[in-house]
Amino acid sequence: MKQLKLRCFALVFALGAILVLGACHKKTPPPPPPPPPAASAPTASLTANPETIDRGQSSTLTWQTANATDVSIEGVGAVQASGSQSVTPTESTTYTLSAHGPGGTQSATARVTVNAPPPPTPTPQTNLTEEQMFAQNVKDIYFDYDKADIRPDQQASLQADAAFLQQHPTMPLTIEGHCDERGSTEYNLALGDNRASAVKNALAAAGVSGDRMKTVSYGKEKPFCTESTEACWQQNRRGHFVYSK
Amino acid sequence: MNLVFRRNTIRSIHPMIRFSRLYFHPASLLGALLFLSALPGLAQDWIKTGTGLGVERVRIAVPEFKAANADPRNGELLKTFNDTLWNDLANAGIFDLVSKSFYPLGQVGSPSDVKFETWNAPPPNAAMLAFGNLGAAANNVTVQGWLDDVKNVSSPQVLAKQYSDSATTQAARTIAHKFADEIIFRLGGGINGIAETQIFYVSARGGRKEIWAMDYDGASQHPVTTLGTISLSPHISPDGSRLAFSSFTGSGWEIRMFSFDLNRLVSFPRFGASNLSPSWAPDGSRLALSSSRSGDPEIYIVDQSGANLRRITNSRGPDVSPVWNRKTASEIAWVSGRSGLPQIYIMGSDGTNVQAMTDQGYAVSPAWSPNGQFLVFSWMRHYGPGAPGAQDIYIMDVASKQWVQLTHDGGRNDFPSWAPDNRHIVFQSNRSGSLQIWSMLADGSNQKQLTTSGSNSEPDWSWK
Structure with a gap:
């Protein structure tokens, strides 16, 4: 307790010191203005407009110099003391302007960013393997806690699964029953078995041949998610479809 | 013998659950019954284990065994022997071990060293004295052990034993277990001690869940299987020669059988779908298990060879974790989800006379006591979404369905299993x-x- 008080005092003191020093600093006179630049030194500026283009488009470089006798832009060549020029880079490029004069050398840069063309259109779905199509189209079925009945909100997924599987009558599949981490190992294996069977029976009722469908229970042995939250538990209470030969 | 008889007749435990701790009622059986009839409101909180737990404990002194010769290995062997003997007697649950600080000076290596008046009067005030000597010679170690009734000065000797084995610490441990079990048998109402029993369990310490074994006190932990898949629910056969368990095979869960005689897996038929939780009938002739081969997990019975699979339940929802009445073999307790959340049920081993033992919460993992009188199981008495509550081990008197909570220390407690002495329970x-x-x-x-190492679960205590 004593230590805590001491710490509080130290903190208050430190804050006070910062405030006082900060206030003092404001009162110090401003530093003297820097000396004017040497009259003979060259100046240079370079801008690109627009700074970002798509490949094949142009951008305009605009530059201005003073006190220079020899002005060049890397990648463009010698140029007038001031002016503008259109460029069409194929890749992102940094343009450097160099101005040489009796007072020295000054340079300025401008960057033009070239966006890569959009990727080619994806290959049509006919190029997907059967397994990839299966993974994209067959949705897992989720269950309520300690239940193996198909929930009303899972009927849409189930009907879509059934329709897809009927369109692809040769795809073999395994339905895995999974449970959340709560409850007992052995009971959850039996419950997972009931969940896998419930999905199989519902698909069979919707017209999918039962011979194609294997079932297996993992209980709580192979969770999708390992946090102790309801969101995670819901992820683990499911009938999971696996493309299997 | 008088002592044994008297202790055998006092068997009551009176747990006062309002104090959240068990309170041992020191009254006689008659007193207990009178109390029971006088307070019907408390009647449901009564159990008696019939094993001497909860009675006044035998006060026993165990001075360290003496070196019988000057062999340099004696020091290490004696330390192992003395520690093991002390722990076995302390674990037995029927002794009050006299603190070593009360012991008289001087070692007691043989009966001639015993000065009764220094042991049978305060401060030690011991009723029993276990003592002896140990000596290594050549490749062997020899232990002489005695048990004296030090209050009976004229005829004190209860036990005199001599053991010889190879001169290793493992052999010293084994000899200590044997001597401890002799003492426990003599002073514990003729019930065999458990110091030489084993516990089988599932360990994931190697990454995959394999079946492991250890001594009853946690020593000598070692793997039994190395299948590289998921193995669960080990159950040792009553004669200790085979271990049944359930293992994931890729296409489902199948019952596997390990033979300790052959030190390898032996064939057992595959029934298809999920085959779980095998448990042995007390004569070792049959197994009860859960199989979903019909499309729904049900309880089946099968011969120990795997032949004659027959179903004994027919109810929608999970039916799993069957265990036999270890005394009568005529009943099976198991877990069913037929009414919603899992509950404990019992039925005849032919599937008749189904009876619910619990009707609330989430009750799983029954284990039947060796004397047939009790079930222990894991129960979340108040369970539901948003209110998971504690999962604790409970003991239930089968005839009256009266139960008492045994664990109160938080966490999820599950898979209780009985030691053969009816006095000890192992759990996860x-x-x-x-x-x-x-x-x-x-x-x-x-x-x-x-x-302590890795994750360990589903313990199963050997039958002997």
Whole structure:
């Protein structure tokens, strides 16, 4: 307790010191203005407009110099003391302007960013393997806690699964029953078995041949998610479809 | 013998659950019955284990055994022997071990060293004295052990034993277990001690869940299987020669059988779908198990060879974890989800006379006591979404359905299994922060953690 008080005092003191020093600093006179630049030194500026283009488009470089006798832009060549020029880079490029004069050398840069063309259109779905199509189209079925009945909100997924599987009558599949981490190992294996069977029976009722469908229970042995939250538990209470030969 | 008889007649435990701890009622059986009839409101809180737990404990002194010769190996062997003997007697649950600080000076290596008046009067005030000597010679170690009734000066000797084995610490441990079990048998109402029993369990310490074994006190932990898949629910056969368990095979869960005679897996038929939780009939001739081969998990019975599979339940929802009445073999307790959340049921071993033993919460993992009188099981009495509550081990008197809570220390406690002495229970708990094996006395006292490495679960205590 004593230590805590001491710490509080130290903190208050430190804050006070910062405030006082900060206030003092404001009162110090401003530093003297820097000396004017040497009259003979060259100046240079370079801008690109627009700074970002798509490949094949142009951008305009605009530059201005003073006190220079020899002005060049890397990648463009010698140029007038001031002016503008259109460029069409194929890749992102940094343009450097160099101005040489009796007072020295000054340079300025401008960057033009070239966006890569959009990727080619994806290959049509006919190029997907059967397994990839299966993974994209067959949705897992989720269950309520300690239940193996198909929930009303899972009927849409189930009907879509059934329709897809009927369109692809040769795809073999395994339905895995999974449970959340709560409850007992052995009971959850039996419950997972009931969940896998419930999905199989519902698909069979919707017209999918039962011979194609294997079932297996993992209980709580192979969770999708390992946090102790309801969101995670819901992820683990499911009938999971696996493309299997 | 008088002592044994008297202790055998006093068997009551009176747990006062309002204090959340068990309170041992020191009254006689008659007193207990009178109390019971006088207070019908408390009647449901009564159990008696019939094993001497909860009675006044035998006060026993165990001075360290003496070196019988000057062999340099004696020091290490004596330390192992003395520690093991002390722990076995302390774990037995029927002794009050006299603190070593009360012992008289001087070692007691043989009966001629015993000065009765220094042991049978305060401060030690011992009723019994276990003592002896140990000596290594050549490749062997020899132990002489005695048990004296020091209050009976004229005829004190209760036990005199001599053991010889190879001169290793493992052999010293084994000899200590044997001597401890002799003492426990003599002073514990003729019930065999458990110091030489084994516990089988599931360990994931190697990454995959394999079946492991250890001594009853957690020593000598070693793997039994190395299948590289998921193996669960080990159950040792009553004669200790085979281990049944359930293992994931890729296409489903199948019953596997390990033979300790052959030290390898032996064939067992594959029934298809999920085959779970095999348990042995007390004569070793049959197994009960859960199979979903019909499309729904049901309880089946099968011969120990795997032949004659027959179904004995027919109810929608999970039916799993069957265990036999270890005394009569005529009943099976199991877990069913037929009414919603899992509950404990019992039925005849032919599937008749189904009876619910619990009707609330989430009740799983029954284990039938060796004397047939009790079930222990894991129960979340108040369970539901948003209110998971604690999962604790409970003991229930089968005839009256009266139950008492045995664990109160938080965490999820599951998979209780009885020791053959009817006095000890092993179970799994995550109360220490990870899933580990614990043991306790059947009244909930003396809870001890047996494993620490990795994750360990589903303990099964050997039958002998």
